[in-house]
Amino acid sequence: MIRADHISKTFEGRTVLDDISVEFDTGKTNLIIGRSGSGKTVLLKSLVGLHDVDSGKIFYDNVCYTDLGFKERKMIRKDIGMIFQGGALLDSSTVRENVRLPLDLFTDMTEGEKRDRVNFCLERVRLVGADHLYPSELSGGMVKRVAIARAIVLNPRYLFCDEPNSGLDPQTSVVIDNLIQEITKEFNITTIINTHDMNSVMEIGEKIVYIHEGHKWWEGSNNDILQSDNPELNDFVFASAMAKRAKSVAK
Amino acid sequence: MIKLFENIGRYFMLLRKVFSRPEKKSIYARRVSFEIEALGFNSISLTAIISAFIGAVVALQMAITLESPFIPKFMIGYATREVMVLEFSSTVVALILAGKVGSNIASEIGTMRITEQIDALEIMGVNSASYLILPKIIATIIFFPILTLFSIVVGIVGGFVIAYCTGMMLTGDYVEGLFYCFEPFSVTYALVKGAVFAFIITSISAYCGYYAKGNSLEVGRASTLAVVASSVTIMIFDLILTQIMRV
Numbered sequence: 001m002i003r004a005d006h007i008s009k010t011f012e013g014r015t016v017l018d019d020i021s022v023e024f025d026t027g028k029t030n031l032i033i034g035r036s037g038s039g040k041t042v043l044l045k046s047l048v049g050l051h052d053v054d055s056g057k058i059f060y061d062n063v064c065y066t067d068l069g070f071k072e073r074k075m076i077r078k079d080i081g082m083i084f085q086g087g088a089l090l091d092s093s094t095v096r097e098n099v100r101l102p103l104d105l106f107t108d109m110t111e112g113e114k115r116d117r118v119n120f121c122l123e124r125v126r127l128v129g130a131d132h133l134y135p136s137e138l139s140g141g142m143v144k145r146v147a148i149a150r151a152i153v154l155n156p157r158y159l160f161c162d163e164p165n166s167g168l169d170p171q172t173s174v175v176i177d178n179l180i181q182e183i184t185k186e187f188n189i190t191t192i193i194n195t196h197d198m199n200s201v202m203e204i205g206e207k208i209v210y211i212h213e214g215h216k217w218w219e220g221s222n223n224d225i226l227q228s229d230n231p232e233l234n235d236f237v238f239a240s241a242m243a244k245r246a247k248s249v250a251k
Numbered sequence: 252m253i254k255l256f257e258n259i260g261r262y263f264m265l266l267r268k269v270f271s272r273p274e275k276k277s278i279y280a281r282r283v284s285f286e287i288e289a290l291g292f293n294s295i296s297l298t299a300i301i302s303a304f305i306g307a308v309v310a311l312q313m314a315i316t317l318e319s320p321f322i323p324k325f326m327i328g329y330a331t332r333e334v335m336v337l338e339f340s341s342t343v344v345a346l347i348l349a350g351k352v353g354s355n356i357a358s359e360i361g362t363m364r365i366t367e368q369i370d371a372l373e374i375m376g377v378n379s380a381s382y383l384i385l386p387k388i389i390a391t392i393i394f395f396p397i398l399t400l401f402s403i404v405v406g407i408v409g410g411f412v413i414a415y416c417t418g419m420m421l422t423g424d425y426v427e428g429l430f431y432c433f434e435p436f437s438v439t440y441a442l443v444k445g446a447v448f449a450f451i452i453t454s455i456s457a458y459c460g461y462y463a464k465g466n467s468l469e470v471g472r473a474s475t476l477a478v479v480a481s482s483v484t485i486m487i488f489d490l491i492l493t494q495i496m497r498v
Contacts, residue, residue: 077373078376086366089371091363105375
């Protein structure tokens with residue numbers, strides 16, 4: 001479980017997050033949604049510790065992350081996997097080297113154990129036979145799958161995904177969504193996904209937090225969203241005429 | 252001015268992070284050998300070409316300038332050696348490498364910053380500054396003095412070849428000049444300068460890349476800034492080291 005308690009963040013006098021309190025459950029795919037510039041990426045990066053919050057606390061399974069020193073944070077970070085928007089794979093390393101890096105740095109596994117673990121993770125994301133390729137030789141979907149494999153290689157307890165479907169076609173997006181959800185259930189991870197892909201919201205949104213102008217505006221599940229009367233949320237989720245008609249039919 | 256002090260402060264804070272204890276020494280050792288190849292071996296041909304031509308040009312210029320019956324011909328070899336050892340092979344080669352290696356480091360690390368590769372390392376719990384920068388610093392500190400030595404040899408050979416080909420002087424005179432009043436400490440001085448300049452180029456360029464933000468334009472700016480800042484710092488330290496070590 002990850003909990004944010006009244007967190008706020010400003011950049012050069014501009015408030016980006018304003019008194020946000022939210023809890024993300026273990027074993028569920030938790031989604032943060034919102035318009036571009038609403039503060040959802042800042043929220044995700046604050047939760048993971050890439051931004052220090054100005055006020056408020058962040059808890060990882062009741063351990064106050066914001067109060068921890070550099071070394072203690074480092075210990076928690078080893079339990080964190082993160083999938084970045086562009087994949088953030090190391091350009092100078094092959095697929096295998098990218099996935100293997102955390103094992104090299106933080107485990108005392110033998111060569112054979114490392115090889116087996118990397119093979120397992122690559123098979124888990126259905127990416128066999130591409131381990132010798134460099135990131136520049138991969139398609140967008142493959143990059144995301146390598147990023148997932150790298151994120152899960154150390155058996156993380158927390159998984160963060162920053163717009164995992166950006167730049168992908170709808171079919172590949174579904175594959176990535178399903179993969180993240182499967183991994184979340186299989187390893188009982190606390191997964192937080194930052195997205196504005198409405199297919200993801202409807203398919204895997206077990207818990208959804210809507211961020212609007214730096215505030216937590218709405219919270220619920222993918223089923224609740226269809227029934228919600230929140231005007232800002234409806235404007236965002238059902239932006240197109242077709243989506244509005246779909247909602248009225250669903251109601 | 253405040254911005255300058257802010258940058259200097261941030262530079263030293265980054266260095267503190269760079270020199271903190273590495274996660275796993277074996278991984279760093281592997282990265283150092285990779286960087287020696289990427290930053291060192293790949294600079295050999297450029298250093299060789301420039302040093303050979305400069306050595307030849309210096310010898311030629313000396314031959315023209317010192318054309319007097321009162322000045323012995325071996326002075327050409329002597330002057331070529333002094334120019335190569337004292338200034339060219341350490342300082343000028345460092346300035347040239349600031350352009351090649353410095354911009355390479357700044358753009359590589361800058362691109363890693365804007366494509367979130369550095370964030371990814373941080374999230375894994377890796378000290379990204381140490382992991383990315385320390386192997387480059389160690390590699391260049393090891394290899395740049397070797398390049399300096401190589402440049403001295405190639406430059407002197409360049410002078411010898413031009414002396415032989417043009418017939419402007421006897422090669423024996425040139426060789427005699429090379430050993431005339433030779434002070435071995437001057438080579439030590441050149442090697443020390445090579446190592447110090449290697450540190451300056453690598454750390455400043457890495458700093459410029461590490462704090463790049465925004466887009467590819469910013470990476471380009473970081474790269475340019477790295478070359479300019481390294482070059483200016485090299486000149487300042489050239490003055491300081493010359494004063495301290497006085498050959």
